[in-house]
Amino acid sequence: MDFEPGERSRAILETVGHFVADEIVPLEPDFLSRPFSELLPALEEKRSAVRELGLWAPGHPTELGGMGLDLVDLGLVSEAVGRSPLGHYVFGMHAPDAGNVEVLHRYGSDDQKTRWLEPLVDGRIRSCFSMTEPDMPGSNPVMLATTAVLDGDDYVIDGHKWYTTAADGAAFAIVMVVTDPDAEPHRRASMILVPTDTPGFELVRNIPVMGHAGDDYFSHSEIRYRDCRVPRANLIGDPGRGFAIAQERLGPGRIHHCMRWLGICRRAFEMMCDRALSRTIAPGQKLADKEIVQSWIAESHAEIEAARALTLQTAWRIDQYGWRTARQDISAIKFLVANTLQRVVDRALQVHGALGMTDDTLLAFYYREERAARIYDGPDEVHKISLARRILKDRRS
Numbered sequence: 001m002d003f004e005p006g007e008r009s010r011a012i013l014e015t016v017g018h019f020v021a022d023e024i025v026p027l028e029p030d031f032l033s034r035p036f037s038e039l040l041p042a043l044e045e046k047r048s049a050v051r052e053l054g055l056w057a058p059g060h061p062t063e064l065g066g067m068g069l070d071l072v073d074l075g076l077v078s079e080a081v082g083r084s085p086l087g088h089y090v091f092g093m094h095a096p097d098a099g100n101v102e103v104l105h106r107y108g109s110d111d112q113k114t115r116w117l118e119p120l121v122d123g124r125i126r127s128c129f130s131m132t133e134p135d136m137p138g139s140n141p142v143m144l145a146t147t148a149v150l151d152g153d154d155y156v157i158d159g160h161k162w163y164t165t166a167a168d169g170a171a172f173a174i175v176m177v178v179t180d181p182d183a184e185p186h187r188r189a190s191m192i193l194v195p196t197d198t199p200g201f202e203l204v205r206n207i208p209v210m211g212h213a214g215d216d217y218f219s220h221s222e223i224r225y226r227d228c229r230v231p232r233a234n235l236i237g238d239p240g241r242g243f244a245i246a247q248e249r250l251g252p253g254r255i256h257h258c259m260r261w262l263g264i265c266r267r268a269f270e271m272m273c274d275r276a277l278s279r280t281i282a283p284g285q286k287l288a289d290k291e292i293v294q295s296w297i298a299e300s301h302a303e304i305e306a307a308r309a310l311t312l313q314t315a316w317r318i319d320q321y322g323w324r325t326a327r328q329d330i331s332a333i334k335f336l337v338a339n340t341l342q343r344v345v346d347r348a349l350q351v352h353g354a355l356g357m358t359d360d361t362l363l364a365f366y367y368r369e370e371r372a373a374r375i376y377d378g379p380d381e382v383h384k385i386s387l388a389r390r391i392l393k394d395r396r397s
């Protein structure tokens, strides 16, 4: 097994690394102090520069105008751009658009591809993925209350969703809806494409998350669908295939998240080391001289490297053998990396003392924003249970 980057990937990673450091990191103070929408003109300029470098949309297939990288290389790029919260957006590899591109590429009709997929890949529009509901357990996604009922040639959608990331300013939502309530649980739901200007699509609010409602791409919305009528042709794939489609985008999506989290870990880790080396804590003594800080540094290093190795191995397995073979590791990396992220950011913040609580560094943003890593993409507990069950089943047989 070899997941070391090849020559082409090394060159890509070097260019990406310089671009993030020189062009994106300088935008972060504005990002931390101003609404995201005010940064859009500057971000558009950076996106143009990325396109000129031939680095736009690293994970999307070449026939769509992306770079078509395999999962290992894509993971490495995701880690490199993940060093900045703006990185994925600038390189056209941001969630949830990346996953929605994959869904439309594989299951979209010709018309859906022309109308929605092409501008989405180009970065001319944005999208969102609307599945979780306030009154239903997101951890058990077969329990959905939002319905789409056929009326002539239209589906009429009614329901209540929340935490639809990036809905503010999105051109369309891919909505998970129950189309056949009498089918067995995993065949009840379908994905349906809903343009956000459809009457009955009501963005209620951007939900304050740990005190920050955000705006535009950096937000999570509550949405009501009331008599929201879309043509039957907006169904993605066959009726009842919603969960099957969702499952297929699971593996690549997980690598994408985990490597982004590892990019954050690296950044926070470097900040922790730099602060420890520069902060005088007593005459002639730096924080870095204290054994407890040394212990945090050593633990963080070991945890990041271990989590990274398992994530890249999982990516390699998916590339080689498909996601089914890598199922156990796809579950394992979810909670392994999410918890590594939380511990590393927490230690880095602690080392910064009061400074860590301000918005003068990225750490407070990471601390509040990435706490959710243990909840979204399936809560950790659900992944632990399903991993343990599979291990025990194999052991019994």
Ligand SMILES: Cc1cc2nc3c(=O)[nH]c(=O)nc-3n(C[C@H](O)[C@H](O)[C@H](O)COP(=O)(O)OP(=O)(O)OC[C@H]3O[C@@H](n4cnc5c(N)ncnc54)[C@H](O)[C@@H]3O)c2cc1C
Pocket: 096, 129, 130, 131, 132, 133, 136, 137, 138, 139, 140, 162, 163, 164, 165, 166, 209, 220, 372, 375, 376, 377, 378, 379, 380, 381, 382, 385
């Ligand atoms: C920042 C953020 C962004 C998100 N973005 C999106 C998005 O773009 N689109 C979208 O559709 N959704 C999104 N979500 C929603 C997310 O997917 C759900 O929050 C998640 O699936 C958990 O569902 P829930 O919140 O309803 O928790 P619940 O299902 O109510 O679970 C609550 C808690 O119970 C525990 N638990 C659950 N099941 C078990 C079990 N079997 N055994 C033991 N313990 C268990 C877990 O600790 C879990 O955290 C986002 C959430 C956040 C926080």
